Amino acid sequence: MAHPTSGLTRGHLTRRGLLTASAAALLAAGCDGSGRRAADRVITGGPVYTLDRRRPWAQAVAISGDRIQAVGDRASLEPLIGPGTELVDAAGGLVLPGFHDVHCHPIEGRSGGGCLLDYDADAAQLVRQVRGCTHGGPPGWVVGAGFDVTRLTEGPRPPYELLDDAVPDRPALMFDSNGHAAWLNTRALDVLGIGPGTPEVTGGVTLRDAAGRPTGLLLDNAMLVHSTRLAELLPQDEYPLLLQSQDALAAAGITSVADARVFWRDPHDQLTLWRRAEREGRLKARTTLGLWAHPELPDDEQLAELRRLYRREPAGPLSVAEVKICVDGITSNLTAALLDPYLVGTPVPGDRGLNYFDAARTARYVTELERDGFSVHLHAIGDRGVREALDAIEHARRRNGDLGARHRITHIEYPDPADLERFARLGVVADFQTSAPGIDDPEYRRGDEPVLGAERAARLQPIRALMEGGATVTLSSDFDVGDLSPLANIATSLRIGPHAVPGLERAICAYTLDAAYALRQERLTGSIEAGKLADLVVLDRDILDRPVEELAEATVRRTILGGRDVYVAP
Numbered sequence: 001m002a003h004p005t006s007g008l009t010r011g012h013l014t015r016r017g018l019l020t021a022s023a024a025a026l027l028a029a030g031c032d033g034s035g036r037r038a039a040d041r042v043i044t045g046g047p048v049y050t051l052d053r054r055r056p057w058a059q060a061v062a063i064s065g066d067r068i069q070a071v072g073d074r075a076s077l078e079p080l081i082g083p084g085t086e087l088v089d090a091a092g093g094l095v096l097p098g099f100h101d102v103h104c105h106p107i108e109g110r111s112g113g114g115c116l117l118d119y120d121a122d123a124a125q126l127v128r129q130v131r132g133c134t135h136g137g138p139p140g141w142v143v144g145a146g147f148d149v150t151r152l153t154e155g156p157r158p159p160y161e162l163l164d165d166a167v168p169d170r171p172a173l174m175f176d177s178n179g180h181a182a183w184l185n186t187r188a189l190d191v192l193g194i195g196p197g198t199p200e201v202t203g204g205v206t207l208r209d210a211a212g213r214p215t216g217l218l219l220d221n222a223m224l225v226h227s228t229r230l231a232e233l234l235p236q237d238e239y240p241l242l243l244q245s246q247d248a249l250a251a252a253g254i255t256s257v258a259d260a261r262v263f264w265r266d267p268h269d270q271l272t273l274w275r276r277a278e279r280e281g282r283l284k285a286r287t288t289l290g291l292w293a294h295p296e297l298p299d300d301e302q303l304a305e306l307r308r309l310y311r312r313e314p315a316g317p318l319s320v321a322e323v324k325i326c327v328d329g330i331t332s333n334l335t336a337a338l339l340d341p342y343l344v345g346t347p348v349p350g351d352r353g354l355n356y357f358d359a360a361r362t363a364r365y366v367t368e369l370e371r372d373g374f375s376v377h378l379h380a381i382g383d384r385g386v387r388e389a390l391d392a393i394e395h396a397r398r399r400n401g402d403l404g405a406r407h408r409i410t411h412i413e414y415p416d417p418a419d420l421e422r423f424a425r426l427g428v429v430a431d432f433q434t435s436a437p438g439i440d441d442p443e444y445r446r447g448d449e450p451v452l453g454a455e456r457a458a459r460l461q462p463i464r465a466l467m468e469g470g471a472t473v474t475l476s477s478d479f480d481v482g483d484l485s486p487l488a489n490i491a492t493s494l495r496i497g498p499h500a501v502p503g504l505e506r507a508i509c510a511y512t513l514d515a516a517y518a519l520r521q522e523r524l525t526g527s528i529e530a531g532k533l534a535d536l537v538v539l540d541r542d543i544l545d546r547p548v549e550e551l552a553e554a555t556v557r558r559t560i561l562g563g564r565d566v567y568v569a570p
């Protein structure tokens with residue numbers, strides 16, 4: 001495995017620099033006769049799994065200010081316990097570094113309008129569900145989320161007509177469970193001005209009938225661009241949603257998070273909300289924002305705007321240091337980009353999926369953005385999508401050399417086996433989610449066989465191969481597409497057959513130290529070492545000493561960010 005500490009690059013703290021900073025912190029804190037100051041807090045009473053290779057296990061952690069002052073056995077930390085030291089009892093629970101969720105949608109996870117739809121519902125059931133919740137949502141509209149898009153393309157009736165059955169008199173718009181499709185009724189199509197003459201959106205598909213009339217399903221960037229119009233018509237204050245997400249992150253034990261799609265332009269500007277939360281001291285996790293690269297914008301203008309917004313603060317609370325690029329779509333839309341065609345007809349000519357950003361644009365964006373300091377977070381699912389993402393990073397490397405960016409490709413569902421070795425070679429972080437409901441069910445894992453064939457479908461998420469091939473691999477939630485809980489997602493990552501993570505320790509590393517590396521924070525977070533930030537989680541049990549079957553029942557008892565509790569279980 002490429003251990004994160006092997007990633008030293010120009011501009012980053014060296015190991016020597018970290019030790020010096022740590023010693024300086026201790027000195028600045030004021031010395032007693034022994035030269036060591038009493039700790040503010042000492043956690044004891046439970047095993048400490050540090051992820052520090054030199055000392056993987058300890059019994060106690062001393063905290064001074066926002067930093068870890070010392071790690072060791074109880075006796076060695078005794079001298080740091082003074083009259084003012086707060087003793088925190090882990091009560092037999094495991095102490096871990098705080099979890100890092102490198103692909104999350106904190107704000108979107110709390111939205112969804114008034115109408116929550118069932119992913120397993122068929123078209124008729126969906127119509128009944130929408131009918132049952134027409135009271136919710138913004139005034140004048142019915143808005144909801146959660147359906148499975150394939151359920152609406154099976155039958156003879158166009159989707160808009162089905163939704164008209166449920167909502168005949170008002171505009172209605174439903175987002176699918178993946179955030180890659182929208183379902184509109186006739187009124188909504190009219191209000192948003194989507195008709196036979198509407199030009200196609202770059203990176204999107206407006207499904208149409210033989211006469212060219214939109215059928216009421218918008219895929220990928222067509223959904224995003226048209227629903228941004230909705231934000232204009234129905235401005236929604238997302239700030240309360242952002243604040244709620246902070247409590248959810250803290251309760252899940254997440255101390256560092258990357259928002260994997262931050263809208264930054266009027267009328268949908270989430271960047272301003274994040275900045276406000278930072279200003280008001282409301283953030284409960286160190287936050288890295290991934291600015292959304294809009295496929296429909298002209299490149300020169302967009303790249304200049306993104307450059308202007310860059311700001312990196314490795315210790316947080318808020319960094320604007322990533323750009324999110326969708327290379328391709330998703331298989332359930334038949335829009336994930338493939339080298340060889342789907343086995344079924346698709347709405348995209350050639351049946352090989354679509355690009356939000358084509359190969360040349362992706363290469364240009366990665367090359368220019370890393371010069372500005374950004375790491376690029378690339379969504380790629382199909383084998384062509386993953387290859388183009390890797391090609392873009394390789395292109396940038398040839399042009400720029402190694403600038404220390406930590407690019408990562410996320411999802412990586414069906415990569416060509418020939419491309420796997422490139423992750424380690426190019427230093428690309430491979431990010432996976434095992435958080436979708438049922439993803440560990442063998443039936444679910446064969447779900448794309450009818451459209452991909454057995455050979456391609458069996459490649460789904462080659463996590464183990466990438467880990468064993470030396471790539472840095474992270475696990476993340478993709479909340480609210482998936483479950484937010486790192487513990488639940490770690491449990492699932494061990495149960496996905498031949499591609500499963502080889503061992504619980506590796507899964508924990510993928511959610512802590514390797515994830516800190518992906519966020520360029522591994523000198524500051526991700527393991528429990530003196531001098532690092534005191535970002536810790538205390539579980540209710542020692543998951544490394546219990547059967548893995550018990551893992552999903554484990555809970556977070558306490559989350560500590562920079563030495564202070566941000567969550568204590570009731």
Ligand SMILES: [Zn+2]
Nearest residue numbers: 103105260478
């Ligand atoms: Zn996502």
